[in-house]
Amino acid sequence: MSDATALPQRDLFDLPEGVVYLDGNSLGPLPRGTAERLSRAVGAEWGAQLVRGWNDAGWIDLPDRVAARIAPLIGAEPGTVAVGDSTSVNLFKVLAAAMALNPERRVILSDAGNFPTDLYIADGICRFRGEGWRVEAKPSEEVEAAIDESVAVLMLTQVDYRTGRRRDMRAVTEKAHAAGAVVIWDLAHSAGAFPVELAACGADFAIGCGYKFLNGGPGAPAFLYVAPRHAATVEPVLSGWMGHAAPFAFDPGYRPGEGVERMKVGTPPILSMTALEDALRLFEGRDLAALETRAQDLCDHFIAAVEARCPGLVLATPRDRAVRGSHVSFRHPEGYAVMQALIAQGVIGDFRAPDILRFGITPLYIGEADLDRAAEVLGEILDSGSWDRPEFHARAKVT
Numbered sequence: 001m002s003d004a005t006a007l008p009q010r011d012l013f014d015l016p017e018g019v020v021y022l023d024g025n026s027l028g029p030l031p032r033g034t035a036e037r038l039s040r041a042v043g044a045e046w047g048a049q050l051v052r053g054w055n056d057a058g059w060i061d062l063p064d065r066v067a068a069r070i071a072p073l074i075g076a077e078p079g080t081v082a083v084g085d086s087t088s089v090n091l092f093k094v095l096a097a098a099m100a101l102n103p104e105r106r107v108i109l110s111d112a113g114n115f116p117t118d119l120y121i122a123d124g125i126c127r128f129r130g131e132g133w134r135v136e137a138k139p140s141e142e143v144e145a146a147i148d149e150s151v152a153v154l155m156l157t158q159v160d161y162r163t164g165r166r167r168d169m170r171a172v173t174e175k176a177h178a179a180g181a182v183v184i185w186d187l188a189h190s191a192g193a194f195p196v197e198l199a200a201c202g203a204d205f206a207i208g209c210g211y212k213f214l215n216g217g218p219g220a221p222a223f224l225y226v227a228p229r230h231a232a233t234v235e236p237v238l239s240g241w242m243g244h245a246a247p248f249a250f251d252p253g254y255r256p257g258e259g260v261e262r263m264k265v266g267t268p269p270i271l272s273m274t275a276l277e278d279a280l281r282l283f284e285g286r287d288l289a290a291l292e293t294r295a296q297d298l299c300d301h302f303i304a305a306v307e308a309r310c311p312g313l314v315l316a317t318p319r320d321r322a323v324r325g326s327h328v329s330f331r332h333p334e335g336y337a338v339m340q341a342l343i344a345q346g347v348i349g350d351f352r353a354p355d356i357l358r359f360g361i362t363p364l365y366i367g368e369a370d371l372d373r374a375a376e377v378l379g380e381i382l383d384s385g386s387w388d389r390p391e392f393h394a395r396a397k398v399t
C-alpha cells in the first residue's frame, strides 16, 4: 500500500473510462467501494435502524472516527482535530478563538491572493466584532515581511489555490510567534497531498476541506485543528449543543466539551461523513512522503511536457519542487475557453480567473501517460485554435 512505485492505482477509484482527471484538487474522484458503503448507510442504517442508528450504527462517534483518521495526515496530535461544518465555518470558529488569544491587538494579517472565502470570513468577523478589528491583506510576497507586533492573527493558506506556491509552515509560524501573533493555516490544498506537520511546526490552529485530496465527495465535511496548548481554554463562539460537555443532559446552561470536542456545533451530516470516512481508507498505511515525491516527479514531468508542446503558455507555478503543492498552473489570456475545449476532450482541469489553467496532480490515479496525453491534447487545441468557439466561451455557473 505504501509503495509509491506501484502507483498509479486507478482502480482504487470509479473513474470514467477515457477521462484524464486533473481536478482532484477541487473535487476528488469517487473511491471504489464508497458508493456501496453509502448505499448501506442509507438502506441498512437510516432505512432499517431509523433513529437507533445514532447508537447502533455508531453515527454519534462518526465525527471522532473521521477526525482520528485525518489527524495523522496533517501531523496533528491525537484528539486535536474536529470534523464537521464547512471550511468557511471552521475558519470563523478558529478565527474567533485566535482573536480572543490576542485581545490587545487588532490586525488579522493575510495574503491578498488568499482564497476569497478566507478573506470574506475574516472581514465579516471584524465587522461583527467592531472595536477597530481589521484585515490587512498584503500581496503574497510581502506578507512575511509585514509580520510585526501589531498582528494579532496571521491567517494563511499553505498552498496558493492559483499558483500552487507552498509556504514554509515552520519558518512562517516561528516568525509570527516571535512577534506574538497567533497562526491559522488553511490546509485546503495540502491535506492528503503531502505530509503536513502542524504539531512539529507549532501551528496554533488549522482548517481544511474533506472533498479535495481526501476524496470525501462534493460538500464533504471539513476539519479544524486546535493545538493542545489552546484546546482546554478556547471559548467556542459557535457554542452549539454538540460541543457541550454533555449534549444529552439538555442542560440549559452551556459547558464546553473536553478539548477540541467543544469546537463541534450541531448534528453531523451522517451520509456525507460516512462517505468521507470510507474515502479515508485509501490513506491507511500510506507513506505520504513517498506520495509527495511521486507527485513532484509528476509535476516536473507535466511542466516539461507542456512547455515542450505548448510554448505559448506561461508557467504560474514555482519550478522549485520544494515550494509547491500538488497542482500545476499555466497562464493563457483565453484560459477559460481553452479549459472548456480541453474538458470537452476528456482532459479535466479547471480555470481560475483571470487567466489560470490549473491541473491537480494526484499520483494515486495519475501517471506519466495521462500527463503526456493532457499535454498533447492541449497542444492540439492551442495549435488549431479550436478553443475559439462560442460554446467554449459561454460561462458556466461553476468553473
Ligand SMILES: Cc1ncc(COP(=O)(O)O)c(C=O)c1O
Residues within 6 Å of the ligand: 086, 087, 088, 089, 115, 117, 118, 157, 161, 186, 188, 189, 209, 222
Ligand atoms: C484555500 C481554500 N479555503 C477554503 C475553501 C473552501 O471553503 P468551503 O469548503 O467552505 O467552500 C477553498 C475551496 O473552495 C479553498 O481553496
Ligand SMILES: Nc1c(O)cccc1C(=O)C[C@H](N)C(=O)O
Residues within 6 Å of the ligand: 025, 026, 027, 115, 161, 188, 352, 398, 399
Ligand atoms: N468548493 C467548491 C465548490 O463548492 C464548487 C466548485 C469548486 C469548489 C472548490 O473547492 C474550489 C477550490 N477551493 C479552488 O481552489 O478552486
